[in-house]
Amino acid sequence: MVLPQGGGSDRGRRRLVLLVLTAITLLSLDLSGFGPLGAAQRWVRDLLHPIAEVAGFVASPFANTWNAIFDYDDLAAERDQLREELDNALGAQLAAEAERAAFRRLLEATEITYLPTIPTVTATVVRTAVGNFDEHVITIDKGTNHGIRPGMAVVTGAGLVGRVERVDAITASVQLLSDANLVIGVRLAATDEVGLGHTLPDDVRTFVIDRGLEWPEGDDGSLLPALDSVVVTAASSRYPAEIPLGRITDVYLDPENDIAMIVEVELANDVRDLSYVTVLIASGVDQVPLEPTPSTSIPLDIEVPQDPESDR
Amino acid sequence: MSVPIRLGLVMLAALLVQLTVFVDVRFFGVAPELLSLLAVFGAFFIGPERGLLVAFGAGLLWDVYLPTPLGVTAFTLALIAYAVARFNEGLFHDSRLQLAVVVFVASGMAVLGYALIGGIMGSPELLRIDMFRIALIVGILHALLTPLVSPVMMWALGGEGTMRR
Numbered sequence: 001m002v003l004p005q006g007g008g009s010d011r012g013r014r015r016l017v018l019l020v021l022t023a024i025t026l027l028s029l030d031l032s033g034f035g036p037l038g039a040a041q042r043w044v045r046d047l048l049h050p051i052a053e054v055a056g057f058v059a060s061p062f063a064n065t066w067n068a069i070f071d072y073d074d075l076a077a078e079r080d081q082l083r084e085e086l087d088n089a090l091g092a093q094l095a096a097e098a099e100r101a102a103f104r105r106l107l108e109a110t111e112i113t114y115l116p117t118i119p120t121v122t123a124t125v126v127r128t129a130v131g132n133f134d135e136h137v138i139t140i141d142k143g144t145n146h147g148i149r150p151g152m153a154v155v156t157g158a159g160l161v162g163r164v165e166r167v168d169a170i171t172a173s174v175q176l177l178s179d180a181n182l183v184i185g186v187r188l189a190a191t192d193e194v195g196l197g198h199t200l201p202d203d204v205r206t207f208v209i210d211r212g213l214e215w216p217e218g219d220d221g222s223l224l225p226a227l228d229s230v231v232v233t234a235a236s237s238r239y240p241a242e243i244p245l246g247r248i249t250d251v252y253l254d255p256e257n258d259i260a261m262i263v264e265v266e267l268a269n270d271v272r273d274l275s276y277v278t279v280l281i282a283s284g285v286d287q288v289p290l291e292p293t294p295s296t297s298i299p300l301d302i303e304v305p306q307d308p309e310s311d312r
Numbered sequence: 313m314s315v316p317i318r319l320g321l322v323m324l325a326a327l328l329v330q331l332t333v334f335v336d337v338r339f340f341g342v343a344p345e346l347l348s349l350l351a352v353f354g355a356f357f358i359g360p361e362r363g364l365l366v367a368f369g370a371g372l373l374w375d376v377y378l379p380t381p382l383g384v385t386a387f388t389l390a391l392i393a394y395a396v397a398r399f400n401e402g403l404f405h406d407s408r409l410q411l412a413v414v415v416f417v418a419s420g421m422a423v424l425g426y427a428l429i430g431g432i433m434g435s436p437e438l439l440r441i442d443m444f445r446i447a448l449i450v451g452i453l454h455a456l457l458t459p460l461v462s463p464v465m466m467w468a469l470g471g472e473g474t475m476r477r
Contacts, residue, residue, distance in 0.1 A: 012360025019390045026383035056332040063336035132446045
């Protein structure tokens with residue numbers, strides 16, 4: 001039976017208003033990057049991390065059993081896919097032996113040159129998404145204590161995985177490439193053209209470069225990027241180095257813009273299944289690269305006609 | 313043991329279960345949101361005054377781990393808790409089924425509210441058609457969890473909830 005609360009309603013309403021105002025204040029401070037608030041959150045996460053580790057160890061048999069029961073079909077599909085990829089790799093190897101020159105060029109394009117020069121930190125993925133709306137975020141077991149800072153690139157041997165988003169002392173959150181809102185500046189290896197792209201919301205293995213690329217004049221097919229080219233992130237973007245991203249699978253004219261080119265790329269990484277990642281300990285420019293804007297200045301080699309009025 | 317300490321322990325336990333078990337254990341890709349569930353129970357059992365504080369605290373704790381700005385969940389859960397408490401004031405007959413229905417509706421609304429407020433506060437990716445599916449599944453999961461979580465929450469509240477059960 002519910003007990004009547006009488007005058008408690010007014011107090012409840014006043015308390016609601018106070019709490020809402022508190023929440024709005026916290027939101028405003030957090031959005032404006034108020035340092036102490038971020039530090040307090042980091043402190044809570046760092047404090048609870050060891051307890052969460054122990055709890056995770058205790059709960060792991062249950063979680064593993066659950067995965068074994070309910071993800072069996074996924075595991076079987078993954079095994080079949082790996083088998084198919086192995087077959088493809090063997091076929092590619094044979095083809096490469098027949099075309100050694102092309103194979104050497106491909107190797108040159110895919111060779112990861114950033115690892116020897118940039119310091120790296122290898123991290124273990126300790127958690128995938130915790131909520132229901134953050135499926136593109138993972139947590140790794142390295143943080144500021146290991147030199148990791150927000151904005152750093154996260155890679156595997158195959159290429160880019162994402163970027164460091166939030167860093168605590170001993171953990172960090174990584175925004176994965178599968179997030180369609182993560183815009184990345186890329187360079188096409190075959191043509192050196194630079195554009196902006198993102199993954200598709202319903203297909204996390206496909207990356208679409210839909211800004212910044214122009215369709216070649218005269219529809220010259222020979223100028224189109226070769227389908228076997230490798231796309232790399234541009235050095236001038238928010239990432240510090242040229243990192244492999246994937247292989248071009250399709251190039252077509254933008255249906256909404258007659259002069260723009262859209263390039264589809266199959267990502268080298270499957271970010272849905274990561275156990276270990278590597279963080280490049282180098283800072284990029286923490287902003288989306290801007291598209292080049294046409295210059296409004298008059299080129300030096302153009303003769304400016306004299307104003308006839310000025311001779312009078 | 314005082315009520316605040318018991319509540320703190322229950323919230324901490326809920327957070328740990330959320331961060332460990334429900335990272336892997338998902339139903340159609342959706343996990344229950346235990347802190348949101350505690351907020352609804354708090355409002356249902358102890359009314360709009362202290363229930364609001366419980367909901368706000370639970371939301372704030374959950375906010376620390378979510379990518380959205382601090383305060384989005386606390387804001388949402390405070391509103392939901394107030395609505396639940398006021399609705400409960402008008403009820404004359406309480407039953408387990410009634411509690412489960414309230415939990416189902418309030419939990420679903422909490423998911424939608426989080427997406428809506430988060431979307432307004434700079435995370436537009438939260439506003440997607442999928443949020444209705446998530447809200448529905450979270451509501452069902454929370455309603456199913458009611459018989460398990462309800463006694464725990466009553467213990468944490470020092471038996472106050474028994475007045476309404």
